[in-house]
Amino acid sequence: MLVNLEVQRFNPEQDAAPHVESFEVDVPDGSTVLEALMHIKDERDGSLSFRRSCRSAICGSCTMSMNGLDGLACKTPIRQLLSQFGESGVADAKPHETISSHAGQAHFGAAATAAPVAGAAVPSSSVAPKTTNGKSVGTVRVGPMHNLPIVKDLVVDMTRFWEKNKSLKPWLVPKNAPPAREYPQSPEEMERLWRPANCIFCGTCYSLCPVVSVDDTFVGPAAIARVGYRFLEDTRDGARKERAETIVEQNLWLCAHCYACSYCPKHVDPHELIALSCVATIEEGVTDNTGARHAMVVADTIKKTGFLEESQVIPGTLGYFNLIGLSSVMPLGLRLLLKGKMPPLLMRPVPRVTEIREIFKAAEAKRY
Amino acid sequence: MALKQYGYFPGCVAQESCKELDLATHVVAEKLDWELIKLDAASCCGASVVNDMNRHLARMLNARTFAEAEALGLETVLTICSTCTGHMRQANHELLHNERYMKDANDVLARFGKKYSGKVETKHMAWILRDDIGIANIKKMVVRPLTGMKIGAFYGCHVLRPEEYAASGEDPRNPHNMEDLILALGAEPIVYEGRTRCCGFHIQLEKEEVTVNMVGQNMAMARDQGAESIVTGCPLCHLALDAYQTKSLDTAFGKTDLPVFHLPQLIALAFGVAPEKLGIQKHLTDASKVLVSAGIA
Numbered sequence: 001m002l003v004n005l006e007v008q009r010f011n012p013e014q015d016a017a018p019h020v021e022s023f024e025v026d027v028p029d030g031s032t033v034l035e036a037l038m039h040i041k042d043e044r045d046g047s048l049s050f051r052r053s054c055r056s057a058i059c060g061s062c063t064m065s066m067n068g069l070d071g072l073a074c075k076t077p078i079r080q081l082l083s084q085f086g087e088s089g090v091a092d093a094k095p096h097e098t099i100s101s102h103a104g105q106a107h108f109g110a111a112a113t114a115a116p117v118a119g120a121a122v123p124s125s126s127v128a129p130k131t132t133n134g135k136s137v138g139t140v141r142v143g144p145m146h147n148l149p150i151v152k153d154l155v156v157d158m159t160r161f162w163e164k165n166k167s168l169k170p171w172l173v174p175k176n177a178p179p180a181r182e183y184p185q186s187p188e189e190m191e192r193l194w195r196p197a198n199c200i201f202c203g204t205c206y207s208l209c210p211v212v213s214v215d216d217t218f219v220g221p222a223a224i225a226r227v228g229y230r231f232l233e234d235t236r237d238g239a240r241k242e243r244a245e246t247i248v249e250q251n252l253w254l255c256a257h258c259y260a261c262s263y264c265p266k267h268v269d270p271h272e273l274i275a276l277s278c279v280a281t282i283e284e285g286v287t288d289n290t291g292a293r294h295a296m297v298v299a300d301t302i303k304k305t306g307f308l309e310e311s312q313v314i315p316g317t318l319g320y321f322n323l324i325g326l327s328s329v330m331p332l333g334l335r336l337l338l339k340g341k342m343p344p345l346l347m348r349p350v351p352r353v354t355e356i357r358e359i360f361k362a363a364e365a366k367r368y
Numbered sequence: 369m370a371l372k373q374y375g376y377f378p379g380c381v382a383q384e385s386c387k388e389l390d391l392a393t394h395v396v397a398e399k400l401d402w403e404l405i406k407l408d409a410a411s412c413c414g415a416s417v418v419n420d421m422n423r424h425l426a427r428m429l430n431a432r433t434f435a436e437a438e439a440l441g442l443e444t445v446l447t448i449c450s451t452c453t454g455h456m457r458q459a460n461h462e463l464l465h466n467e468r469y470m471k472d473a474n475d476v477l478a479r480f481g482k483k484y485s486g487k488v489e490t491k492h493m494a495w496i497l498r499d500d501i502g503i504a505n506i507k508k509m510v511v512r513p514l515t516g517m518k519i520g521a522f523y524g525c526h527v528l529r530p531e532e533y534a535a536s537g538e539d540p541r542n543p544h545n546m547e548d549l550i551l552a553l554g555a556e557p558i559v560y561e562g563r564t565r566c567c568g569f570h571i572q573l574e575k576e577e578v579t580v581n582m583v584g585q586n587m588a589m590a591r592d593q594g595a596e597s598i599v600t601g602c603p604l605c606h607l608a609l610d611a612y613q614t615k616s617l618d619t620a621f622g623k624t625d626l627p628v629f630h631l632p633q634l635i636a637l638a639f640g641v642a643p644e645k646l647g648i649q650k651h652l653t654d655a656s657k658v659l660v661s662a663g664i665a
């Protein structure tokens with residue numbers, strides 16, 4: 001299949017700014033983006049730089065942006081991108097189901113099932129279509145990961161990413177003196193550690209995170225999931241409280257809950273583990289901060305009235321006597337007031353609000 | 369009898385600081401002959417906030433809401449907020465995929481004589497318009513095409529991600545229901561990268577400048593592609609985009625002043641309803657210029 005790759009190039013020794021170079025390459029149907037890049041490097045331009053090692057979604061080194069979305073190049077078939085974006089390689093708000101039925105795979109299937117019946121004429125539709133026909137199947141745009149400085153072409157400097165992981169102490173602080181043999185773990189205890197343990201530090205989530213893109217003080221999804229949550233939930237670790245304090249200092253609560261990190265290629269689901277880390281910090285009593293206060297005051301208003309009461313949440317979160325914090329939201333509040341958009345100061349409780357309190361009682365009695 | 373019945377879950381924000389969204393939804397529902405049966409006793413969906421505190425709570429509160437709908441014989445709950453949609457679908461997904469969660473929820477519901485059997489599906493209004501009415505039929509109802517308006521859609525994270533339960537039925541990285549609707553209403557949809565990104569609402573109290581920057585970044589992307597206004601299916605996105613654009617002037621992304629419409633407001637405008645009847649004058653980013661040049665106000 002002939003495919004057009006638009007690759008972002010940048011050589012700091014020569015270029016003032018990154019530019020895009022197009023390569024039309026003929027690769028086998030079913031190729032991944034990484035295979036196409038390796039083809040370019042082998043046959044067309046040996047100076048093209050990118051990281052890769054395992055080629056099977058294990059080492060975590062081939063993260064890049066493909067059609068503007070980050071992921072592992074070795075785990076992303078070109079056909080998949082075509083099915084999401086069509087031939088242009090640019091999100092166009094149009095359905096591409098026709099391609100997503102995978103012209104390539106369909107012909108694989110056809111070839112496999114159309115077992116040759118002796119003497120039967122081969123119906124023309126089952127003949128593998130010439131995908132190339134001298135015409136490329138479409139364009140795939142490839143660039144480096146976001147949120148980290150470029151070293152060359154598709155290679156970025158991961159230093160900041162590793163620093164943030166280190167800031168959460170990625171090692172065990174034993175609770176007791178080491179046992180004579182190994183530390184036993186129950187299946188339930190292990191279950192909590194499986195998900196973070198699957199993280200391969202590929203940085204896809206970090207690259208996708210919109211908060212990291214505008215605020216470098218946010219520790220980011222990978223560190224919270226793979227290091228923060230991992231050790232907060234390890235029953236062998238003896239430093240849970242300090243960990244809770246550290247992770248809050250590293251701006252755990254700055255997560256915007258956008259779930260962009262749900263595109264993690266290893267299904268670690270950092271967004272889930274971030275929420276569970278928030279729960280853990282509250283459990284540890286690390287609550288003198290905006291994030292925890294916000295969560296608690298929201299829950300409180302729901303308990304009282306069934307509603308998330310906007311008018312209570314702002315002072316409750318910033319602190320009723322936090323004059324500086326409150327005065328910074330005053331101008332906005334005033335504008336809302338003038339436009340008649342101020343939320344009611346008190347909401348009338350929903351009917352049978354006692355049922356909601358009953359639910360709170362039951363839920364609070366459980367650990368997640 | 370009305371053509372279609374839905375359990376209506378407006379969510380907290382449309383009953384508090386975005387009442388104009390609730391208003392416009394009823395206007396559109398009347399035109400479409402929908403009967404919206406409000407789930408009066410329902411609680412807040414918990415948003416992402418309750419998830420950060422107690423996962424059982426989020427599931428149980430929503431199980432109660434679903435039980436309310438079931439008791440009224442309703443299987444579809446119509447939402448007008450991306451955040452409600454996503455979190456209610458998440459709760460339902462967890463209840464349906466884990467018997468223990470369902471049992472825990474039903475144990476507490478039983479204390480006040482309720483039960484949830486798992487039959488309710490939460491759907492965003494935009495999906496219901498697409499699936500139950502059909503974009504072509506909406507187009508037929510347009511009496512005042514929004515000709516000349518260049519509108520960027522802003523989806524809101526929670527109707528897109530995580531894929532396993534947000535499930536709009538479209539590719540979440542390249543969705544199209546909002547653009548299809550914009551086109552049907554006679555306007556020009558502007559596709560820009562920020563349309564599937566986060567508005568930053570949930571952290572405005574944690575660190576306002578981050579929200580301001582996220583709003584600035586997304587709106588600059590829309591502006592640069594030629595959008596002159598925005599439409600969103602989420603009142604939280606609306607609050608952030610509408611209120612913080614004035615501040616985005618201070619960011620690296622430069623000034624934007626794109627008026628932001630709630631989805632049903634835009635539909636109602638194309639159905640011939642006057643802007644004043646839809647609360648558009650309550651928005652902080654002034655829409656009058658855009659409406660005047662489209663010949664609407």
Ligand code: SF4
Nearest residue numbers: 199200202203205264
């Ligand atoms: S959490 Fe997932 S996306 Fe993030 S670094 Fe680990 S494996 Fe990669």
Ligand code: SF4
Nearest residue numbers: 209255256258259261
């Ligand atoms: S959910 Fe939080 S950590 Fe994950 S990408 Fe969004 S803001 Fe970043």
Ligand code: FES
Nearest residue numbers: 054055060062074
């Ligand atoms: S090359 Fe190892 S993860 Fe892609």
